[in-house]
Amino acid sequence: MSDAITERPEVTAQRRQSRIIYAILAGLMAIFLLFELKLPFLVGPQARGLYEAVEKVPAQKPILLVLNWAPGTYGENYPQTEALIQHFFLARKPFAIFGIDPVGPSLGQEIAARQAERLGRTYGVDWVNIGYRPLQLPMILGMTRDLPGTLKRDAQGTELATLPLMRGVHSARDLGMIIDVTPSATLDIWIQYFHGAVGTPVGYAPTAVMAPEAYPYLQSKQIVGMLAGIKGAAEYAALLQQRPDASLAWKYPPMRAMNAVSIAHVLIVVLIVLGNYQYFTRHRRREEQA
Amino acid sequence: MDLRLEHASLFVLVLELLLCGLILARIFAARGGRIPFIRRIPGLSAIDEGVGRATEMGRPVLFSLGLGGLDIVTLQALAVLGHVARLAARYASRVIVPVVDAVIFPVTEEVLRDAYAAEGKPELFQPEDVRFLSDQQFAYASGVMGIINRESVASSFLFGSFFAESLILAEAGHQVGAVQVAGTPSTTQIPFFIAACDYTIIGEEYYAASAYLTQEPTFLGSLIGQDWGKIALLATIVIMVGVASLWSLTHGGAMTGFEEKLTGFLQYMPGAAAGR
């Protein structure tokens, strides 16, 4: 049907311009991905807050790492998850992977298994994968009261109560922290039913889209820290690099990705300035002609 | 059993009764003949313009209900759809409605069918114009993009809960030169609609849409009752900022005691104490 309708000349010109911009953008990003460059980098208080909160978690209280992401947001949530898991393993903080998205826990399993093999960590002692459960309010309420009784088994079918990591965990009070890695608005669940009910600290690792909505929670101290998209992952990676025991390996290096994102931002700013210059000069020329 | 996990506190019950009471009072007042005033909302006035343009160009209107299920946001969007559909029926225009949720699908068909029937043109309703695409976000977005391009819609209305696919939909409409009116309570998507659409209804204006378009007493009363609730909350904030400032003045800037007293009061409220 689109063939039957003739495109307006200004739309054609705009399409041509758009294609040139897309080509320049892709080219610049490819260059910055292929070659590693050390650009200046500042770590923000949100990422630092989460890092320090993780460091303070008692060793006997596991962290619940909630992975609610799918391959659609791989570019942001994967490096966030990889950074967090490496931190947990290096700092010897036991953690349990969980998810209310079907795919998230299996993606986390791949990361954790690879990093555990590299760093010599044991399943059942240093980490477990509880797997996916569909989001239902009775399940959430059950988790706050009796976590092993509600979730029962891990992703491989083993009873949670038999795993050394989960032995001391009965209710939400026995969790050291909940960190939600997500592209959706799932933070409210953990704040309402865990932090709000029993005071469990909550950390947040959203995609950059969701990050601005979380600032009120940071200001009111309802969350302890936040990794905002790929930038948050890169900041966390920078903090990990400062550890004396830093032994890091990345499948998708966040700092190199952040370099490519940065050059894209520079290009966008330049185009915005050029576009506004063109808009105002054309506007002034029209006024002068009139 | 720790009841804080299960039930709301006394404070929440009081707050709920207060807010509900205000809203119900205004609804009954409106139904009793005291029709309240609401101010003009520019974006909603553009809806008529969008449908008119579609009629002039002989091309269809696209109306997306967003990604929500059967919730308040989608019900508001359906109310706006009803208004758009009645206008389109009056001018014998088509309205294509791609739908993301199977539960919404029959409700949408009913709204559209009723709108055409109300304008006396039930024969113009085409069931194939209501299309269930997918319940997956980006599959839905790519389907809507395809519809916008293939049907070359003249106007695009985007009302409901939107997420990452919002700019995909808005940009697709912009590329075919459609007039676009968007409304969503999803704060993170409003900037994209402002950039790519001709008119955007932001925040609370979205919830005012059904009252503004239908001018029904119940909806108008509900909106005014909500306004009173907002005034009460705003007054609380202003008064407590004054109290905090007075405390700071009399205690040399040290707010610890003020925060302790506030925490003590918040103990009666669910979860609030945990944040401090």
Add this chain to the structure above:
Amino acid sequence: MNLDLAIWALAALSTLAIFSILYRENPVYRLFEHIFIGLATGYGISILWTQVLLPNWWTPMAGDGKWPWIFALVVGLMFYTIYTPRYAWMSRLLMATLMGMSAGIFFQGFARLYIPQLAASFLPLVQPEPPYVLFRNLVIVVTIVTVMTYFFFSFEHRSKVVRGSASLGRWLLMIAFGAIFGSTVMARMALLTYRIWYLLQGRPEIGT
């Protein structure tokens, strides 16, 4: 043929096919769009049965003998009465119950989420400690008051105070939206970066 390489090649082809819409609408885009929709819907149905209905409804009912679960099917079927004018009231009953339940649950959640934020807005505007915090407190309080004023619908913004406050509120909203826009641009660029990384670096080695 190496399976990993084949999977990568298919993913790369799908990526490029969907990107082709940037050039113009074309049959390749249309084909992969329909494949995407079909796959996503089929996958969703599969997950719905295997992860939701089977363990939570069918197994307790047919396997563990909890026969009252059959009423869940009866209640669910009530929704289909929306297609019959005579019995459509049953579907409305169901929808009204769901709406009422969600409104009640939502209110408690609202209190737990937003009351702490309301309390966090009680900030001193006089002599705070440390002094630089005064600017931050002022911005927060002024933003809250002016933005709330913008969203009042029950009176016309006639008086200078109200008009000025609403106007400032609108400006502050636009500044906030600009910040959100910038964050979201970063999110989009991050997703594109990963796609380019996948095309350049993501292919598995032949023979592994």
